[in-house]
Amino acid sequence: MxxxxxxxxxxxxxxxxxxxxxxxxxxxxxxxxxxxxxxxxxxxxxxxxxxxxxxxxxxxxxxxxxxxxxxxxxxxxxxxxxxxxxxxxxxxxxxxxxxxxxxxxxxxxxxxAKLYPTARSSAPVATATGAAPIWQTRTYRIQGMTCEACAHHVEQAVQQVPGVQFVVVSYDQATAQVCYNSAQAQAAQVESAINSTGYHVQNPTR
Structure with missing residues (x-):
C-alpha cells in the first residue's frame, strides 16, 4: 500500500x-x-x-x-x-x-525600469530657416502611472517628438517636465505623445 x-x-x-x-x-x-x-x-x-x-x-x-x-x-x-x-x-x-x-x-x-532602452539625449537642432531655437519648459500632470516602468515608457514616447531636448518623468509626483524647441514642436504634440502611451495628461501647467 x-x-x-x-x-x-x-x-x-x-x-x-x-x-x-x-x-x-x-x-x-x-x-x-x-x-x-x-x-x-x-x-x-x-x-x-x-x-x-x-x-x-x-x-x-x-x-x-x-x-x-x-x-x-x-x-x-x-x-x-x-x-x-x-x-x-x-x-x-x-x-x-x-x-x-x-x-x-x-x-x-x-x-x-532598468530593462528599458537607454534614453537618448537630444542635441539642439536648428530650424530649417536657421533660426535660433526657442526653448520652452512645460510640466504635464499624468494620470494612470503605477510604477517607474510607466514613467520610462512615457519618457520614451516624448523623446520621439522632434524638437524635444529633454524630458523627466516622475512616477511619484505623476508629472512630466519637458523642454522643447517651440519652433519645432508644440505643447499639443507633447501632450499627444503622452496620451499615445495610454496614460492621460491632466491640466498642463507651466
Whole structure:
C-alpha cells in the first residue's frame, strides 16, 4: 500500500504564478509595449494596481500552502510498500523553480525600469530657416502611472517628438517636465505623445 503524502497539484502552481503575474502586469505591460511597439497598450492593466497587495498576499498564501503540502512529514509507511517515484512536477526542484519565477514577477516593479532602452539625449537642432531655437519648459500632470516602468515608457514616447531636448518623468509626483524647441514642436504634440502611451495628461501647467 502506498502511503505517500499528497503533493502540491498543478492547479496550485498555476494559481500562484497567475496571481504573481497579475500583481505585476500593470508594470510589465509598459515594457512589453516599448519592445513590441504597442504604445497605447501600456496602461491596459493599470486597473490592477489597487489590488496589487491582495494579489501578492494570494501568491504568498498559495505557494506557502504548496510548500506546506510538499514538506509535511509523510505518514508511517507500510514496511512492504515500494516508495513511488515523484513526477517532475511534484519535485522539490520544480516547486522551487515556480517559487523563484513568482518572486521575480512580484519584484518586477522594483527592477523593471532598468530593462528599458537607454534614453537618448537630444542635441539642439536648428530650424530649417536657421533660426535660433526657442526653448520652452512645460510640466504635464499624468494620470494612470503605477510604477517607474510607466514613467520610462512615457519618457520614451516624448523623446520621439522632434524638437524635444529633454524630458523627466516622475512616477511619484505623476508629472512630466519637458523642454522643447517651440519652433519645432508644440505643447499639443507633447501632450499627444503622452496620451499615445495610454496614460492621460491632466491640466498642463507651466
Amino acid at each position: 502506498n502511503n505517500a503524502p499528497a503533493q502540491p497539484s498543478k492547479s496550485l502552481f498555476g494559481a500562484g504564478l497567475l496571481a504573481a503575474l497579475a500583481a505585476s502586469l500593470c508594470c510589465i505591460t509598459p515594457l512589453l509595449a516599448v519592445v513590441g511597439g504597442l504604445g497605447g497598450a501600456a496602461s491596459s492593466f493599470a486597473w490592477l494596481e489597487p489590488y496589487r497587495l491582495y494579489l501578492v498576499a494570494l501568491t504568498v498564501a498559495v505557494l506557502g500552502f504548496a510548500w506546506y503540502r510538499h514538506l509535511r512529514p509523510a505518514p508511517a509507511a507500510d514496511c512492504c510498500a515500494v516508495p513511488a517515484k515523484r513526477p517532475i512536477m511534484q519535485s522539490t526542484g520544480f516547486l522551487a523553480s515556480v517559487t523563484v519565477l513568482a518572486a521575480l514577477q512580484l519584484a518586477f516593479p522594483y527592477y523593471g
